[in-house]
Amino acid sequence: MQGFGEILALAFDLVLSGDGDLAEIVWLSLRVSISATLLACLIGLPLGAVLAIARFPGRNAAIVLVNALMGLPPVVVGLLVYLHLSRAGPLGFLGLLYTPTAMIIAQTILIAPIVAALSRQxxxxxxxxxxxTFRSLALSGRQTLAALLWDGRFALVTVALAGFGRAVAEVGAVMIVGGNIDHATRVMTTAIALETSRGNLALAMALGVILMMLALGVNAAVHSLRLTATRWSHA
Amino acid sequence: MREAVIGRSLEGEAVSAGAGLSFRDVGYSIAGRRLIDGMTVDVPDRGVTVVMGPNGAGKSLFLRLAHGLIHADEGAIRWGDAPVGRSVARDQALVFQTPVLLRRSVAANVDFVLKSRGRASVEMRETLLRRVGLTGFARVAARRLSGGEQQRLQMARALATEPRVLLLDEPTASLDPASTAAIELIVRDVALRGVKVIFVTHDVGQARRLADDVVFLANGRAVEQGAAERFFDAPRSPEADAYLQGKLIL
Known part of the structure; x- marks a missing residue:
């Protein structure tokens, strides 16, 4: 068994060597998670805005539900998506199971509530x-919404980045609906699980390093946005 | 509606109450506390009406009721023949005691209001900023301005709606004398252009400088109203008399 330092050194070698398989896995991970984040924003931002502004019967119950959905277990989401996309399922005819699209769907379901709940807040x-002030200016609902989305843009980008962070680090759902198929649906998290079980710790650690760098990058981006917002007195 | 002469315009002519703002037996409560209690008052449709009174008299509530931001529990509020509501509010602008500015530049704050009224143009924005003395601040983040500058920006935004009525809720309450003078100058300029001004203040000196007529409130009721000169020389109500002498009104 290799020591931790040796594994780490091998991992950095792999990252720096530009290994083709590694690049393919990283690229698919980013493609899936970025797509899911964009879709989750398309669903979650308007939903969050409606919950924030509109007053309707059942609003409080809807807020509680959306907040509760933030804690959806990924494996349960994966199972539900699997049941819908499998041959016997209602959407089986689409033939999406074990494809990146299925993984995007699962991640979207996982992070849309996060985007909705945080943007609502x-x-x-x-x-x-x-x-x-807006009521005094007799603004329409559309004008109010547009102004809120624009003035809240820095905080909302932070919300989207939080969603991305959750998506890219998620393993249970994409494992179930993607199947971790080499050169097809293998992403960083599923590859780490597989390579660890195989004893290929250097590759697993290389992927882990990249994941951590991504997490670091996302946090740096969030911090930088906050600084920019403060500098421009938007905070 | 009563048509008694209760005020005068900038030119000194008598103005009937029927054309301006009227409150009839208006009541408003929050959590069982009666904050406006059977208020009946008429405000002429020209000049500067100063609304005075001690803290808790109902001055800010009066302004919000008149603008339709809150709704009376009882009684009637009318602007001329029209009940207070969204269409009437579009002809008015309210300047709050604490400015709430958008997280944008000075120019974008003014543009936002101009666009909302479908008349955005650089010329209009520059004219408005010039009127409030903020030329040269266009690209500055609004929330970086000083308190007085923020209040002037709020004035510019209010004027961008081209209001027929300008309502001001103690706009100089926390400002230094220079900023207060700047705001008063803008208010006088606006009134001279024919905009009706209703100005809430508890500063007697400011009221003397600005008022054409005065409405004096105490304990949620209008206890006195009339031409400014007469009011300051010979207040008729004991509450107003005590207030002008600097006594506490309990």
């Missing part, structure tokens, strides 16, 4: 601050 606080 951001926009509700902003709306509380602006509401009287």
């Amino acid at each position: 951001v926009l509700e606080e902003l709306h509380a601050e602006y509401a009287e």
